Amino acid sequence: MIDIVCHIVMLMLIVSFGAAFVRVVIGPTLPDRVVALDLAATIVVALILTHCVQTGSAYYIPAAISIALLSFVGTVALALYIRRGGAS
Amino acid sequence: MIREIMVSLFLLMGGILSLIAVAGVLRMPDIFTRMHAATKVGTVGVSSITIGLMIHFGSITVLSRGILVIAFFLLTAPVAAHMIARAAYRSGVSLWILTRIDEWKTHGEIGQDEE
Numbered sequence: 001m002i003d004i005v006c007h008i009v010m011l012m013l014i015v016s017f018g019a020a021f022v023r024v025v026i027g028p029t030l031p032d033r034v035v036a037l038d039l040a041a042t043i044v045v046a047l048i049l050t051h052c053v054q055t056g057s058a059y060y061i062p063a064a065i066s067i068a069l070l071s072f073v074g075t076v077a078l079a080l081y082i083r084r085g086g087a088s
Numbered sequence: 089m090i091r092e093i094m095v096s097l098f099l100l101m102g103g104i105l106s107l108i109a110v111a112g113v114l115r116m117p118d119i120f121t122r123m124h125a126a127t128k129v130g131t132v133g134v135s136s137i138t139i140g141l142m143i144h145f146g147s148i149t150v151l152s153r154g155i156l157v158i159a160f161f162l163l164t165a166p167v168a169a170h171m172i173a174r175a176a177y178r179s180g181v182s183l184w185i186l187t188r189i190d191e192w193k194t195h196g197e198i199g200q201d202e203e
Binding site for chain 1: 092095096099100102103104106107109110111113114119122123126127130131133134137138140141144145147149150153154156157160161164167168169171172174175176178179181
């Protein structure tokens with residue numbers, strides 16, 4: 001039962017990941033793309049945690065934590081870059 | 089059995105919330121409303137999946153790491169969203185055409201910019 005549920009949830013998360021990248025491609029401005037990339041990183045963390053549940057191995061949780069950390073640092077760096085004038 | 093049902097419910101809730109977050113990011117008209125969808129719903133989705141993970145394993149190491157993941161997301165998501173929103177408003181991203189309240193424009197700048 002858990003296995004089937006994990007497959008369904010991973011399918012949902014992969015669809016969400018692809019749709020977030022649609023916004024990355026069509027986003028009118030740079031902050032739109034930054035928001036969509038942040039959401040994509042969040043979905044990747046959720047995907048890793050679902051994989052942990054599916055395989056029953058808890059060794060990937062630090063990878064999820066470090067991806068969340070990198071996402072935060074990258075988002076803050078891009079926000080500072082936009083504030084200094086950005087690409088415009 | 090109860091544990092499996094609870095884990096399944098939390099995982100499905102996380103997946104559905106992620107779909108809702110992406111639907112908001114795709115369909116909302118403005119960057120600020122898009123950020124509203126992405127930050128809140130995305131954070132709650134990941135927190136729900138983490139709670140499912142903690143219930144599934146049930147050991148103290150996974151519990152502590154799961155609490156770490158949830159606390160990290162709850163701490164960093166508002167900070168990142170605030171910084172992006174401030175930078176976007178400063179760099180002149182136009183608001184939605186039906187926006188009714190723009191307090192920064194009506195009240196002026198209260199805090200001095202530190203650049």
